[in-house]
Amino acid sequence: MNSKKVKIKAEYLTKKFELLPTKDTKNKAKSLAGVSTQDEQEFWALRNVSFEIRDGECVGVIGLNGAGKSTLSNIISGQISQTTGKVEINGDVSIIAANAGMQKNLSGRENIRLKALMMGMTNKEIDEKMDDIINFSELGPFIDQPVKTYSSGMKAKLGFSIMVHQNPDIMIVDEALSVGDKTFVDKSKNKMFEFRDEGKTILLVSHDMRTIKEWCDRVIWLNYGEVKAYGPPEKIIPEYNKFSKWFKKLPKKEQKKYKDEQRQVQMDYSVKNLETEVFKKGLSMSRKERIRVSEGLKKNKDSHRLSLGSKVLVTFCLLGFIWLGLVSLSSATVVESVAHPVSFFTEKMFKEKPAFKKQIKITEQKGKDNTENSAKNNSISVVNKQEHKTESSVANDTAQTAKQDRGTSYTVKVGDSLGSIANDKGLSVEDIQSENPGVDFSVVNPGQKIKLPASAREKAQKNKKTSAKGQAKSKSTAASSAKEKIEKTYTVKTGDSIGSIADDFGFSVEQIEAENPEVDFSVINPGQVIKLPGSNK
Ligand SMILES: Nc1ncnc2c1ncn2[C@@H]1O[C@H](COP(=O)(O)OP(=O)(O)OP(=O)(O)O)[C@@H](O)[C@H]1O
Structure with a gap:
């Protein structure tokens, strides 16, 4: 039995991507909301991938373009999540890949600080190491230029320098060294050998079989998302080379046919297939083990998809916002709209807001005032204005009364009694009682709705208007006598x-x-x- 500690353990890993045939924004929006579209096509970039990497091992990942190598290294470094299965990582992971984790608009120096902070280094530690990192990168004055202006080799140099100075437990190098110049690659290789000798774990993704042979203790060969073989390089590399030769010798048409068939298998795959494969291989599994594995297969859902609970929550919030919007446009309060949703939709929603109505009335009244005022002399206009102002307030009162009395009911408020309601509305207690024959008025409760007699209500409004006019008149007389006094x-x-x-x-x-x-x-x-x-x- 191997006594070395397990550093990376992957079990029944799969990664499913949704392929959208068009760049249609409607499809994109649906995908973000987690709604599957008919056009959507599943693509399983990884299928049933399991392996173990131990302390101090350097493991190579090889395979044709699109085999799933970067998808695997991104899952291990935590940049994306798997669809099913489990990944166990024991230690700090740092990945270097072309563009991995670089902020294109920041300078090289700023990227060094950002990545180091993300690894948990303090600003003091970063300041101490900054010059070493910059010297190792060989970027010279370009270190203060934005990364978006760097060539791919410069980005690889920066990424590698940051990684070696972070000193992680697990290093993932994804094709990053293939773009650097020879001097830098040699320097980087030496550094990686030092790491390996220190017992650190290295995962090396490469198409260069010489480097894989030179560095790796074991090799994972991925083929169209599956582990085709896993073993020592002296066994796996010849097998892979043989396969590569066979593939390259195929006529272009045959190559395409082979690729299309493999991709079709990746599209037709499902968790059901995975379960069948896992349990067929593991016939000797105990019941307990089967339950554990079964759970692992279901555990991880696609992270970019919303769970059912989240979908319900998002829908609920959206409906809430729409509801509040409708309430603000209607004449009802939120409580009324919730307590009586039917009458809210049938009666209140399509009526103008009282405040809005009131505004229109006042504007109309003002227009009337202006016309009338211009036709009269100054002293009269003072009085008229007062009178009209009073009429405006009558209009306001009427609008408010209409608001309260809209429909045929009045909602009892705290402190109301039958007498006070009758008084406020200019009605008699008997008027109200006869309009509400079944109601016991010995006690009225806040929130209780009572009907108001329509004719009496009009009368009340009339009374109110007349008394307001009377008030305006007496005010006008008072104003004239005040004017006389002033003119003495x-x-x-x-x-x-x-x-x-x-x-x-x-x-x-x-x-x-x-x-x-x-x-x-x-x-x-x-x-x-x-x-x-x-x-x-
Ligand atoms: N976000 C994505 N959405 C859809 N498909 C994806 C996505 N990322 C990767 N793929 C697909 O998954 C498959 C594996 O891609 P991956 O980049 O892991 O391959 P690779 O082995 O690293 O390839 P290469 O050697 O060319 O770098 C490819 O067919 C790719 O098109």
Whole structure:
């Protein structure tokens, strides 16, 4: 038995991608919401992948383009999640792949800090290592340029420098060294040998069989998402080379046919197939083991899909927002709309909001005021304005009454009694009682709905309007007498003369002189107060 500690253990791993045939935004939106579309096609990039990697091992991952190598390294580094199965990782993982985890708009230096912080290093530790990382990367002044301006070799240099200085337990190198220049690759290889000698675990994804042979203790050969073989390089590499030769020798048409058939198998795959494969191989499994495996196969769902619970929650929130929107546009309150949804939709939703209605009424009234005012003299306009203002408030009152009385009911509020309601509405207690024959009015409860007699209500509104007009009239009289009082004296302003004052107020000069016998009107000064006669000429 191998005494070395397991560093990576993968069991019955699968990875399913949804393929969308078009870039249709409708399809994209559906996919994000977790709704499957008819056009959607499943593609199993990994199928039933199981292996173990132990402490200090360097394992190579090989296979044709599209075999699933990067998908596997991304699952192990935690960048994407598997669809089914289990991955056990014991230690810190760092991945270097072309573009892996680089922020394109940040500079090389900023990316170093970001990746190091993500690995749990402190700013002080990063500052101490920053110069070493930059020197190792050989990027010189380009370290302060945005990564989006780097060549693929420069990105690989930066990624590799960051990784070796992070000193992780498990290193995943995905084709990153194939793009660097020879000097850098040699330097990086030496560094990786040092790591391997320190007993660290390395997963190396490569098409270069020489490097795989030179470095790896074991090799995983992936073929169209499946593990075709797993073993020592001296056994696996010749098998793979033989297969590669066979494939390359096929006529183009045959190559295409082979690829299409394999891809079709990847599209037709399902968890059911996986279960059949697993249990066929594991006929000798104990019942307990079968249950454990079965659970593992169901456990991980696609992370980009919403669970049923999340879908319900999202739908509920959306409906809630729509409901609140409708309530804000209607004449009902949220509580009313929830308590009486049917009447909310049939009666309240399509009625104008009272506040909106009130606004229109006031605007109309203002327009009326303006027309009337322009036709009358100033003193009358003051009074008229007061009267109209009062009528506006009657309009407001009426709108408010209409709001309360809309339909035929009134909702009892805290502190209401039958008497107070009757009083407020300008009705008699008997009016209300006769409109609600079955109701016991000895006790009225907040929230209780009572009917209001329609005719009496109109009467009440009329009464209210009349009394408001009466109030306006008396206010107008009061305003006139106030004006008379004000006009008994006049304070002389700059530019006034006895003649101009007499003209302005409709008196003769003699009348003013007679009212002010003590005043010498040959000179009058601004600020001087003079009496005005009691009546006009
Ligand atoms: N996000 C995705 N959506 C749909 N299909 C995907 C996605 N990512 C990868 N695939 C598909 O999964 C399969 C495996 O891809 P992967 O990149 O793992 O292959 P690979 O072995 O690393 O290839 P290469 O040697 O060319 O790098 C491919 O057929 C690829 O088209």
